[in-house]
Amino acid sequence: MDAPLxxxxxxxxxxxxxRALDGVDFDVRRGEVHAVVGENGAGKSxxxxxxxxxxxxxxxxxxRAPGASVAWVPQAAELPADLDAAAWIFLGAELRxxxxxxxxxxxxxxxxxxxxxxxxxxxxxARLCDLTASQRHQVQLARAMRGGPDxxxxxxxxxxxxxxxxxxxxxxxxxxxxxxxxxxxxSHRLDEVVGLADRITVLRDGRRxxxxxxxGIDVLDLVRAMVGRDIxxxxxxxxxxxxxVRLDLRDVAVGHVRGVSLAVRAGEIVGLAGLVGSGxxxxxxxxxxxxxxxxxxVSAAAPPVLVPEDRQRKGLVPTLCLRENLFLPPEGWRLRxxxxxxxxxxxxxxxxxxxxxSEAAIDSLSGGNQQKLVxxxxxxxxxxxxxxxxxxxxxxxxxxxxxHAAIVRLAAAGTAVVLAxxxxxxxxxxxxxxxxxxxxxxxGVVDARDASEERLAALMTGAAEPPAPQEAAASAxxxxxx
Amino acid sequence: MRLRLVPGWSAAAxxxxxxxxxxxxxxxxxxxxxxxxxxxxxxxxxxxxxxGIAAIGAAMIIGAGGIDLAPGAVIALASVITGHLFxxxxxxxxxxxxxxxxxxxxxxACAAALVVLARLPPFIATLGVMGIARGAAFLITEGRFYDLxxxxxxxxxxxxxxxxAWPGLLMIVLAAVFQAVMTATALGRHVLAVGxxxxxxxxxxxxVGRVKTFVYVAGGALAALAGVVLAVVQGQGKADLAxxxxxxIIAAAVVGGASxxxxxxxxxxxxxxxxxxxxLRNALTxxxxxxxxxxxxxxxxxxxxxxxDRLATREAR
Numbered sequence: 164m165d166a167p168l169x170x171x172x173x174x175x176x177x178x179x180x181x182r183a184l185d186g187v188d189f190d191v192r193r194g195e196v197h198a199v200v201g202e203n204g205a206g207k208s209x210x211x212x213x214x215x216x217x218x219x220x221x222x223x224x225x226x227r228a229p230g231a232s233v234a235w236v237p238q239a240a241e242l243p244a245d246l247d248a249a250a251w252i253f254l255g256a257e258l259r260x261x262x263x264x265x266x267x268x269x270x271x272x273x274x275x276x277x278x279x280x281x282x283x284x285x286x287x288x289a290r291l292c293d294l295t296a297s298q299r300h301q302v303q304l305a306r307a308m309r310g311g312p313d314x315x316x317x318x319x320x321x322x323x324x325x326x327x328x329x330x331x332x333x334x335x336x337x338x339x340x341x342x343x344x345x346x347x348x349x350s351h352r353l354d355e356v357v358g359l360a361d362r363i364t365v366l367r368d369g370r371r372x373x374x375x376x377x378x379g380i381d382v383l384d385l386v387r388a389m390v391g392r393d394i395x396x397x398x399x400x401x402x403x404x405x406x407x408v409r410l411d412l413r414d415v416a417v418g419h420v421r422g423v424s425l426a427v428r429a430g431e432i433v434g435l436a437g438l439v440g441s442g443x444x445x446x447x448x449x450x451x452x453x454x455x456x457x458x459x460x461v462s463a464a465a466p467p468v469l470v471p472e473d474r475q476r477k478g479l480v481p482t483l484c485l486r487e488n489l490f491l492p493p494e495g496w497r498l499r500x501x502x503x504x505x506x507x508x509x510x511x512x513x514x515x516x517x518x519x520x521s522e523a524a525i526d527s528l529s530g531g532n533q534q535k536l537v538x539x540x541x542x543x544x545x546x547x548x549x550x551x552x553x554x555x556x557x558x559x560x561x562x563x564x565x566x567h568a569a570i571v572r573l574a575a576a577g578t579a580v581v582l583a584x585x586x587x588x589x590x591x592x593x594x595x596x597x598x599x600x601x602x603x604x605x606x607g608v609v610d611a612r613d614a615s616e617e618r619l620a621a622l623m624t625g626a627a628e629p630p631a632p633q634e635a636a637a638s639a640x641x642x643x644x645x
Numbered sequence: 646m647r648l649r650l651v652p653g654w655s656a657a658a659x660x661x662x663x664x665x666x667x668x669x670x671x672x673x674x675x676x677x678x679x680x681x682x683x684x685x686x687x688x689x690x691x692x693x694x695x696x697g698i699a700a701i702g703a704a705m706i707i708g709a710g711g712i713d714l715a716p717g718a719v720i721a722l723a724s725v726i727t728g729h730l731f732x733x734x735x736x737x738x739x740x741x742x743x744x745x746x747x748x749x750x751x752x753x754a755c756a757a758a759l760v761v762l763a764r765l766p767p768f769i770a771t772l773g774v775m776g777i778a779r780g781a782a783f784l785i786t787e788g789r790f791y792d793l794x795x796x797x798x799x800x801x802x803x804x805x806x807x808x809x810a811w812p813g814l815l816m817i818v819l820a821a822v823f824q825a826v827m828t829a830t831a832l833g834r835h836v837l838a839v840g841x842x843x844x845x846x847x848x849x850x851x852x853v854g855r856v857k858t859f860v861y862v863a864g865g866a867l868a869a870l871a872g873v874v875l876a877v878v879q880g881q882g883k884a885d886l887a888x889x890x891x892x893x894i895i896a897a898a899v900v901g902g903a904s905x906x907x908x909x910x911x912x913x914x915x916x917x918x919x920x921x922x923x924x925l926r927n928a929l930t931x932x933x934x935x936x937x938x939x940x941x942x943x944x945x946x947x948x949x950x951x952x953x954d955r956l957a958t959r960e961a962r
Contacts (some may be wrong), residue, residue: 377942453848471848478848482841483834491838491849493831539848 168231168314168345169214173223176209176369178257181529183209185369186223186550191345196336198348198360198377199390202560205366207349208238211316214347227314235316236308242299244292249274252306258542277309278302279361282331296440297324308335315339316347321355322585323438325624333359343412352381365389369558390560400595401612404431406447410450410467410548415459417449418442419603420544425461427548427579434611435593438623441600443583444472447550450533450581464579470538472553472583479525485511486521489540498604511541515582516567531562538566542573549573552584555589567593601625653691653902653914655954660921663935667928679931686937688809691878693923694812695720696837696873696890697916701816701823702864704915707898708827709860710840710907711760711767716868717890718753718778721883725782728791728882738797743875749869753862761854775891782884794880812874816916817865824912836860841908895942897922900950921946 167190176184184206191197199207213225214219217233227233242251248265252274258266274287283301285294291302300320307315317336321329336346336359350356354386356363357377364374365388373388406429415423420442427433437443448454450461451469461467471477476636479488486500486507493503506523518528524535534554540551551570554565570593574580590611591599597614599606599622606622668681679685699716706713727745730736736744752939754773759770801808827833835856838846847853899905900921901914922943929935929942 279692469848476842477844480841480845480908481903483837487834487838491834492851494836497829498829498831498834612776 166219166228167226169227169233169316169347169537170223171210171223173215174210174221175223176206176213176218176221177528178225180218182369187366187369187371189214189364189371191347193313193343193345194340194341195361195587196346196348197354197512198347198350199357199366200351200353200362200363200367202351202563205389205560206369207366209369209615210239210366211235211318211349215316216313225302227452230421231313233314233316234310234312236300236303236307236318236320238318238322240303241344242291245290247288248278248294248367249287251291251302252277252287253307254306256310258302264289273309274305277305281305281308282328285408293622297328297585301328304332304335306515310431311339311342312344314345314347316349318349319351320348321350321352329355329521333429337498343452350366353385355393357385357602368561372562376440385455401610404428404595406430406577407464407577409464411460411462412450413460415446415449415461417454418445418457420449421444421458421603423598423600423605425598427581429547429577429579430574431596432580432582432594433573434590434597435581436587436590436619436623437583437600439585440602441623442603443600444552444638446600447552447581447583451550462490463548465547467548467550468541469550470541470543470552470554472556474530474533480535481525483525484521485516485518485523485525485528485536488525488536489543491540510543514569515540529562531558531566534558535562535566538569540571544580548579549581551580551584553584554582555584555586580600586617590619591616599623650850652852653911653917655950656901656911656914656917656921659887659891659900659950660917660924663921663924667924671928671931677940679856680928685927687813687919690816690924691809692927693810693919694814694816695875695887696894696922697816697865697869697919698819698874699868699890699894699913700901701765701819701912702860702867703894703898704903704910704912705823705827706767706864706899707837707866707903707905708840708907708910709857710843711857711860712771712895712905713756713861713864714768714771714891715752715756715775715778716864716871716894717887718775718782719865719868720872720875720887720890721754721780721781721885723748723869724787724876724882724886725791725884726882726947727873727876728793730818731793731796732791732882738877738902742877745873745876746869748778749866749872750862751865751919752869753865754858757858757861757863779884786882786884790884791876791882792880793882797880799879808878811878812871815870816919817875819870820913820916823863827910827912830860834857837908837910839907839913840910843907868907893922893943894919896947900947902954921950 170190172188174184174187187210189210199210201207213221249271253270258269262264271287278285278301281301281304283298283305285298291299304320320332322401324332340346348356348360357380360377362374363377363380363385365372365385367389408426410427410430412423412425414506423446425433426444435443446452447469449456452465468527486503489507489510490503511518512557516535518532530534538554555566558566570580584595591614594611596610597606597619598608599619601623604623609618670676671680699720703713703716723745726748727741729742731738756771756774759765759773760767794802806814827836835851838851839853839856843853875886897918898915900918901911903915905908925942925946926939929939
């Protein structure tokens with residue numbers, strides 16, 4: 164009865180120079196919800212991927228109980244846009260009639276049932292591209308849970324869900340566990356995890372640091388295990404900065420974002436919070452001039468420099484070496500390779516990039532060091548206005564601290580910084596003020612000293628009232644200064 | 646430490662091996678070398694020059710992540726324009742040649758406009774340009790051909806260089822020029838960045854549209870130059886010239902180290918690739934029945950080279 168459904172023994176996964184997982188032991192048993200927590204880059208998604216059997220480059224053992232079915236819901240998968248929900252739910256397991264024809268009616272009805280079970284009200288015939296990010300995720304959940312799997316692997320399932328939808332999901336997960344399935348639940352929302360899980364495993368830097376029974380656990384203990392040190396809650400920035408206004412957005416509309424007004428002063432760090440799909444990246448790309456504005460004006464004291472999110476897709480060119488990526492575009496029309504090499508070595512030292520040298524291939528760098536390279540490319544321009552989009556996504560704890568320190572140094576030297584991040588803790592620690600985007604509009608601007616994760620989450624999901632008039636006036640005053 | 650294999654080195658090695666192989670194979674004891682002699686090498690250079698000049702353009706286009714199906718048609722069109730203006734309209738050669746080159750700039754600009762402005766996939770865009778160029782050539786000639794050889798004597802030596810040496814000479818000079826552009830200028834790095842990851846290049850501040858325009862216009866101009874050279878050296882302007890050359894040109898670039906997924910290429914390698922095929926074709930003519938196996942051997946050769954290159958790069962990781 165206590166035999167594990169899915170387990171990993173001494174599991175190690177390496178991508179190039181990055182050790183994503185290092186000798187991890189893990190298992191999930193029948194009827195239990197086993198949560199996995201850890202910071203960005205700790206290895207949670209990699210662990211799930213390996214348990215699902217989708218990770219080819221691993222050493223160590225991954226096993227499952229004979230005949231056990233495993234369903235995996237990854238974090239942010241791209242779904243085929245033109246398929247409808249029912250087709251996606253049944254993809255690979257279609258219901259067929261005696262001659263092999265598809266039984267569309269039966270699939271539609273079963274799909275509807277599966278969607279309702281996870282609390283989704285979309286029609287089974289709705290095309291995936293017409294659904295919201297939240298609904299698409301629910302379709303993924305429905306697909307995974309419909310077949311009554313023996314083991315269910317969930318990766319940050321509530322990242323794009325609202326409060327009500329999250330509650331429905333928890334109920335569905337508990338029901339599944341009661342019926343004897345084993346659920347692996349990865350999340351960085353500790354309060355959720357404590358309420359839902361039977362056991363909690365903490366990963367840090369690819370290693371399993373602790374596994375506890377969830378009953379009676381203290382969230383602070385979990386945080387300490389995740390981070391390895393106490394979080395300094397008093398080390399907040401905030402308050403008004405007195406520098407000149409470097410960046411002024413008036414009623415900016417770009418992509419599906421509209422009506423955003425914001426002013427950023429020299430030396431100030433303004434955080435940009437919002438759910439996936441709220442428009443943060445579109446807004447930053449519009450400010451940087453990479454996307455056309457539909458309306459509004461952006462005035463900047465100097466051309467804003469953007470460090471884009473998703474460094475694999477938008478940041479680095481894999482066929483060029485480290486130095487060539489750093490000097491892209493190069494200075495002048497003639498390449499001076501010798502001078503570039505020297506300057507590259509300077510930047511490697513300045514940002515503590517761990518690499519074999521200036522000619523290193525991009526895939527030999529770990530995620531954190533790749534991110535530092537993209538950051539270095541932006542800093543080369545000595546920007547007076549710097550826009551950062553998820554600068555520590557998928558970055559290990561050490562590199563994250565170094566990147567944070569670099570951002571704070573820049574602000575201290577007078578750069579105006581806008582920092583978009585999905586990690587509320589990061590925003591709270593680094594920002595002076597935090598602007599929250601919800602479904603394309605600005606839901607409010609909050610001073611970091613008065614903010615909390617709960618308040619920000621409420622604004623992000625649209626559940627809260629906009630900030631009280633005094634708060635709004637205080638945060639708006641700097642932007643109205645002549 | 647990861648080995649960075651310079652694209653093009655394997656092509657150079659293959660060319661040398663190939664030449665040595667055929668020299669040994671075709672040597673007849675007691676008889677002078679029919680293969681490894683100066684005249685034959687000059688012939689190979691002359692023949693390969695047309696492919697090589699156009700392959701330079703193909704190498705850059707593929708390096709930028711695109712593809713060009715039009716060179717064969719542009720070669721034909723340029724030869725027709727030059728031939729028509731020279732023989733029918735009576736233009737001096739010094740005016741007819743630039744006009745022929747202009748057709749290349751024009752066709753390249755059309756391809757660039759279709760790819761950059763209309764956002765057509767390069768395969769489709771250049772397929773269209775290929776059809777239009779070939780069609781225009783046929784329309785102009787109405788099935789005839791222009792004979793330039795009556796005015797440009799076969800033994801003449803413009804600028805002191807023998808006529809038959811021009812294709813090879815131009816190929817080598819242009820290879821040097823564009824290799825320098827690709828390796829020593831910012832533009833070259835921009836081309837490879839666009840081919841390696843267009844989105845990242847755009848976010849880094851590279852003007853992607855301009856880079857793509859450059860490679861397609863350059864590719865068209867180089868193909869037109871090859872067409873003009875073909876017209877003047879062979880003395881014929883015909884609409885059905887260079888039929889099917891585009892695949893050999895792309896093959897030459899790929900054998901020379903260009904990756905069809907973009908971001909890796911070698912101009913010098915592409916020219917060496919053209920020479921590899923030139924040597925092959927030349928040697929086959931000296932083997933009885935060899936010309937029938939021409940396309941078969943070429944196909945096998947391309948696969949071999951690409952597979953070997955893949956294996957070599959994988960081992961280096």
